[in-house]
Amino acid sequence: LQTSNPIKAMNDEIFVYVSSKQKEIEELKKMEQFRREFLADVSHELKTPVFSAQGFVHTLLEGAMEDEAVREKFLIKAAKNLDRLDVLVNDLVSLSQLESGETTMHLEKVNLVDLTREIFERLEKVAQDRSVSLKIKPDKLESALVIADKQRIDQVMVNLISNAIKYNNEGGKVVVSIEEEKKSFSISVKDNGPGISQEHLARIFERFYRVDKSRSRDSGGTGLGLAIVKHILNAHGTSITVMSQVGKGTVFSFKLAK
Numbered sequence: 001l002q003t004s005n006p007i008k009a010m011n012d013e014i015f016v017y018v019s020s021k022q023k024e025i026e027e028l029k030k031m032e033q034f035r036r037e038f039l040a041d042v043s044h045e046l047k048t049p050v051f052s053a054q055g056f057v058h059t060l061l062e063g064a065m066e067d068e069a070v071r072e073k074f075l076i077k078a079a080k081n082l083d084r085l086d087v088l089v090n091d092l093v094s095l096s097q098l099e100s101g102e103t104t105m106h107l108e109k110v111n112l113v114d115l116t117r118e119i120f121e122r123l124e125k126v127a128q129d130r131s132v133s134l135k136i137k138p139d140k141l142e143s144a145l146v147i148a149d150k151q152r153i154d155q156v157m158v159n160l161i162s163n164a165i166k167y168n169n170e171g172g173k174v175v176v177s178i179e180e181e182k183k184s185f186s187i188s189v190k191d192n193g194p195g196i197s198q199e200h201l202a203r204i205f206e207r208f209y210r211v212d213k214s215r216s217r218d219s220g221g222t223g224l225g226l227a228i229v230k231h232i233l234n235a236h237g238t239s240i241t242v243m244s245q246v247g248k249g250t251v252f253s254f255k256l257a258k
C-alpha cells in the first residue's frame with residue numbers, strides 16, 4: 001500500500017498540507033480490504049492442517065487405536081499435519097515481524113561460501129530424493145564476506161535453494177553463483193526447472209501466491225517463502241530480481257554489501 005505525500009512545497013520555506021477526507025476514507029477502505037483478505041487467507045491456510053490432524057486423532061479415539069497398523073499410520077499423518085502447522089506459524093511470525101518494521105538486524109560479517117555449503121548439507125537429502133545436483137560457482141571460491149544478519153540471510157538462501165530443488169525437474173541442477181563486485185557480492189540461485197510464466201512472475205512475492213497450489217502444498221510449501229525473502233532483503237537495503245524462461249529455468253539474484 002502506498003500513500004501519496006500530502007505535503008506540498010510552495011517554495012523552500014512554505015509547505016502546505018490540505019487534508020482530504022475522501023482520500024483518507026479511500027486509503028482506510030483499501031487497508032481494511034487488505035486486512036480482510038489476509039485474515040481470510042491465514043484462516044484458510046491454518047484450517048487445513050488443523051482439521052486433518054483433528055480428524056486423525058478423533059478417529060483414533062473412536063476406536064481405530066485398536067489396530068496397531070492403523071494406529072501408527074494415523075499418528076504419522078497427525079504428526080505431519082502438526083509439523084506443517086508449526087512451519088506455517090513460524091513463517092507467519094517471521095513475516096509479521098518483518099512487516100511491522102520492528103525487526104532488529106544483527107549485522108555481522110558472514111561468509112556466503114560457508115553458509116551456502118552448510119545449507120547444501122542440510123538440503124542434501126531433499127535434493128537426493130529428487131536427484132537434483134547442488135553446485136557453487138566458482139567451485140574453488142573459499143570466502144565471500146558480506147555484512148548481513150546471518151540468521152536471516154540463511155533464511156533467504158534456504159528458501160531460494162529449496163524452491164530451486166522442489167520446483168525443479170527430477171535430475172535437475174541448482175547452481176549458486178557468488179560474484180565479487182566493487183562494493184558488494186552478487187548472489188544468484190539458478191535452476192533448470194520448468195520456469196515461471198510472465199503472468200505469475202510479478203506475483204510470486206505476494207503472500208500465499210502459488211503458481212500450482214497442490215504442488216506447493218505437497219512439497220511442504222506455505223506460500224510465504226518468497227514474501228519473507230523479499231522483506232529480509234529490503235531490510236538489508238537491497239532487492240531481489242527474478243528472471244525466468246518457461247521450459248528453461250529460473251534465476252533469483254540479489255546483492256549484499258561487503
Ligand code: ADP
Pocket residue numbers: 159163164167168191193194195196204209210211212216217220221222223224225226227250
Ligand atoms: P511455496 O511455499 O509455495 O514454495 P514461495 O513463496 O516460496 O512459496 O513461492 C511462491 C510460488 O512461486 C511457489 O508456489 C511456486 O509456484 C513459485 N516458485 C518459487 N520458486 C520457483 C522456482 N525456482 N521455479 C518455479 N517456480 C517457483
